Amino acid sequence: MEEQKIKIEICCGTACYMLGAAELLRLENIIPDQWKDAVDISAIPCLEACSSDNLGGAPFVKINGELMSNASVESVCEKIFEIMKTRGGH
Amino acid sequence: MMKNDSLFVEMECCQLTKDGQSACGDDFQWERLENENRNIAVLSDGLGSGIKANLLANMTTTMAMKFIRSNMDILQSAETIMDTLPVCEYRKISYATFTIFDMQIGGKTKVIEMGNPPFIHLRHNIEIVPQNQKKLVSERWPDREMTISELRMEVGDRLIACSDGVTQAGLGRREYKFGWQRRGELKFIQDLITREPNISAKDIAQAVAYEALSINKDHKCIDDISCMVIYLRNPRVLRILTGPPFRKENDREFAALALPESGANKVIICGGTTANIVERELRTRVEIDLKLVRFSKGLPPPGKIPGIGTVTEGILTLTRVATDLENDSWEDSPPAAKTIIEQMMDSDVIEFIVGTKVNEAHQDPNLPIDLEIRRNIIKRLQDVLKQKYRKHVTIKYY
Numbered sequence: 001m002e003e004q005k006i007k008i009e010i011c012c013g014t015a016c017y018m019l020g021a022a023e024l025l026r027l028e029n030i031i032p033d034q035w036k037d038a039v040d041i042s043a044i045p046c047l048e049a050c051s052s053d054n055l056g057g058a059p060f061v062k063i064n065g066e067l068m069s070n071a072s073v074e075s076v077c078e079k080i081f082e083i084m085k086t087r088g089g090h
Numbered sequence: 091m092m093k094n095d096s097l098f099v100e101m102e103c104c105q106l107t108k109d110g111q112s113a114c115g116d117d118f119q120w121e122r123l124e125n126e127n128r129n130i131a132v133l134s135d136g137l138g139s140g141i142k143a144n145l146l147a148n149m150t151t152t153m154a155m156k157f158i159r160s161n162m163d164i165l166q167s168a169e170t171i172m173d174t175l176p177v178c179e180y181r182k183i184s185y186a187t188f189t190i191f192d193m194q195i196g197g198k199t200k201v202i203e204m205g206n207p208p209f210i211h212l213r214h215n216i217e218i219v220p221q222n223q224k225k226l227v228s229e230r231w232p233d234r235e236m237t238i239s240e241l242r243m244e245v246g247d248r249l250i251a252c253s254d255g256v257t258q259a260g261l262g263r264r265e266y267k268f269g270w271q272r273r274g275e276l277k278f279i280q281d282l283i284t285r286e287p288n289i290s291a292k293d294i295a296q297a298v299a300y301e302a303l304s305i306n307k308d309h310k311c312i313d314d315i316s317c318m319v320i321y322l323r324n325p326r327v328l329r330i331l332t333g334p335p336f337r338k339e340n341d342r343e344f345a346a347l348a349l350p351e352s353g354a355n356k357v358i359i360c361g362g363t364t365a366n367i368v369e370r371e372l373r374t375r376v377e378i379d380l381k382l383v384r385f386s387k388g389l390p391p392p393g394k395i396p397g398i399g400t401v402t403e404g405i406l407t408l409t410r411v412a413t414d415l416e417n418d419s420w421e422d423s424p425p426a427a428k429t430i431i432e433q434m435m436d437s438d439v440i441e442f443i444v445g446t447k448v449n450e451a452h453q454d455p456n457l458p459i460d461l462e463i464r465r466n467i468i469k470r471l472q473d474v475l476k477q478k479y480r481k482h483v484t485i486k487y488y
């Protein structure tokens with residue numbers, strides 16, 4: 001069975017966008033070509049993490065449903081790489 | 091654009107200035123008399139061209155507007171206008187033409203014309219020939235005949251008037267021996283409406299003016315060109331939902347205002363939390379096209395909810411919309427701001443549905459710039475849309 005794609009949801013709400021999501025939204029163009037088929041990137045109006053005190057700082061990204069705070073292109077790529085490793089790819 | 095009863099009277103005019111002149115020799119003025127529910131528009135063509143013609147035309151429209159507004163006798167008004175205008179040394183006439191549209195509540199309309207090409211009245215794209223028409227001649231100005239037509243405007247009707255720069259376009263070219271003429275103009279407008287039955291007054295006025303220009307030899311503007319159009323129709327409503335409601339229990343009612351059956355022609359949802367509420371309450375999904383990110387130019391990309399409308403980020407986008415509207419320039423705006431502005435321009439009524447709950451995240455001291463308060467932006471938008479773009483704006487807080 002084909003392996004499930006890694007689901008990446010980038011918040012493009014006001015707070016996240018101002019604090020770095022603008023960069024993150026370009027993720028699709030930044031990640032290596034060989035990863036492209038393995039990830040599914042989408043944008044979300046607001047992940048609703050911005051209004052909580054205890055979830056960390058914006059920008060927020062959800063990777064396979066798990067919330068990541070203070071996300072950057074590097075930290076997201078690292079996470080993708082980690083997931084791929086545990087799956088035994090690359 | 092103005093509201094007449096529950097209908098809308100869209101009044102627009104497009105003017106092109108004769109090549110080499112710094113001012114247009116035609117003038118257009120319109121006014122809505124709120125208390126009387128009456129709309130008046132005047133188009134005048136001043137003798138000659140340039141500043142002098144512009145002054146003659148402007149004096150004419152200003153006086154005509156004043157006389158009509160105060161219901162002064164028509165013949166007496168026209169005489170006063172002609173007496174006031176300076177007389178041309180060569181032709182010994184004081185010369186400025188005019189067409190006046192005076193539309194009252196219920197569509198009762200008077201058209202007063204002197205010297206301009208006869209107006210056009212269209213209903214279901216068919217020309218209606220005025221049934222009730224009379225001529226008036228002043229004893230003192232026997233060569234200046236006025237035509238007064240009385241008619242009734244129905245929903246969907248259009249009135250069109252132009253200066254002779256339109257009907258005489260093309261003069262001097264073999265295929266337009268007598269110019270484009272009213273016939274040519276009428277056929278052109280009917281073709282436009284056949285292609286796009288709900289075409290706006292503004293689009294017709296512009297299309298006619300530029301067509302006249304293109305018919306002219308070498309596309310030169312050999313005379314001032316003006317086309318004024320009045321369109322009586324149902325208002326087009328754009329509803330903008332922005333901000334989460336103060337009380338959560340109002341979320342459902344708030345979100346329901348985004349539904350197509352709730353009376354708006356178009357809906358835009360501005361704000362991430364707002365979009366989430368609509369998604370949740372109406373069980374829909376926002377789709378954001380990441381391909382637009384490349385062009386997003388400082389604003390998050392717009393998205394849509396199928397069957398509902400456009401979705402954008404909130405404060406940053408609305409602030410940009412306000413600024414671009416104030417500066418009258420959105421050609422190069424980011425897609426999110428541009429799509430909002432274009433939808434605003436296509437509408438007569440703009441209804442803001444504003445949720446008043448404060449978004450804690452917007453107070454975050456880490457944010458690189460201070461965000462304006464939603465209410466203030468909406469106020470700015472209301473002002474500019476009303477004053478500069480003649481839109482009818484309503485605001486409802488939740």
Ligand code: FES
Pocket residue numbers: 011012013014015016017045046047048049050051058059060362451
């Ligand atoms: S703006 Fe990103 S979580 Fe709300």
